[in-house]
Amino acid sequence: MDESESENKLDGETASDSESKSEFGGAPPAATSDDTPEVLNRALSNLSSRWKNWWVRGILTLAMIAFFFIIIYLGPMVLMMIVMCVQIKCFQEIITIGYNVYRSYELPWFRTLSWYFLLCVNYFFYGETVTDYFFTLVQREEPLRILSKYHRFISFALYLTGFCMFVLSLVKKHYRLQFYMFGWTHVTLLIVVTQSHLIIHNLFDGMIWFIVPISCVICNDIMAYMFGFFFGRTPLIKLSYLMSGYRCFTCPVEFNNDSNSFTVDCEPSELFQLQEYNIPLVIQSVIRWKTVRMYPFQIHSIALSTFASLIGPFGGFFASGFKRAFKIKDFANTIPGHGGIMDRFDCQYLMATFVNVYIASFIRGPNPSKLIQQLLALRPDQQVHIFNTLKAHLVDKGMLANSEDA
DSSP states (O other), X not given: OOHHHHHXXXXXXXXXXXXXXXXXXXXXXXXXXXXXXXXXXXXTTTSOHHHHHHHHHHXXXXXXXXXXXXXXXXXXXXXXXXXXXXXXXXXXXXXXXXXXXXGGGTOSSHHHHHHHHHHHHHXXXXXXXXXXXXXXXXXHSHHHHHHHHTHHHHHHHHHHHHHHHHHHTOOTTOHHHHHHHHHHHHHHIIIIIIHHHHHHHHHHTOTHHHHHHHHHHHHHHHXXXXXXXXXXXXXXXXXHHHHHTOHHHHSOOXXXXXXXXXXXXXXXXXXXXXXXXXXXXXXXXXXOOSEEEEOHHHHHHHHHHHHHHHTTHHHHHHHHHHHHHTTOSOSOSSBTTTBOHHHHHHHHHHHHHHHHHHIIIIIOOOOHHHHHHHHHTSOXXXXXXXXXXXXXXXXXXXXXXXXXXX
């Protein structure tokens, strides 16, 4: 075994990896340019590279936290637009890595088709979301009603067009590479686009389901970087307590027909009302309290913070493994000291998926107002049939008096 083969083995690279690298044209070179703003370079010029990096990361972290508070203040619709922008940027960063390899063959349409599939998938998900959450608005507007009725057929037709374009773009002797890139695009769509829409779903259930999980990951990252693993949990319980008392955080986003606008106002559910809990006897003897008053959401926030601390980092490990496979340090140079947007959101996407599954499993129940909206969209004869069926059911249950017996 020669020296170069030994180095490959040490890096965990097999012969098949080397073969793939050869076919792909080699891994994209790691970025070596200094992306730190000139102002910070001059201000920190007397520091060692280690401390310079610490200060750059710290200053940019504070700037990102400030921006986070600003967009929260601007409301859920602005947050939704920010999530969409982040999704597009993350998609661009991952696709660019593939394009750096793919373009050496001068094969057609990879980048164009990648963005086309992004458009198709976003059209499908946003159409489903609008129809599900804003059914009244969709039924009121004729163009939206038609698009909603044939939404899945239109989405399938759009995807099928892209699929046919890909087949027509196949070039002899490069089929395997092109199918690698086709898979690359679809895995990127699965990881980035699908999970970003789960963030939007969480947001529409109430801003608290957006803010607390993201804050869990942020606090865990910061405290892991500065003070260690266990230090970052306590503030999340306080944050949960603070936000649970405000409707702007706990109410879902709804469309108000009277004001013709999106509103965030409701009677708080039991999840966000103070409850009295009995403390176990073993703990009572220590703290000398028999009961404690807290929001039920605070109990759920313990589950969220636990996932963020124990499982969430695996999203970062996954991204690190991906970058090591292509010998790059960061996905991009968007944020000095932090890398690309994807470098900051690798754990957030995994967290968003968990929160969406958690809400569906333990929180969300049947929504009477949404059901009524759908009933009102039916034909009059269908509404009468449902009315008679429901009436007969309630009479059988003894919850409604039979009009014939009265």
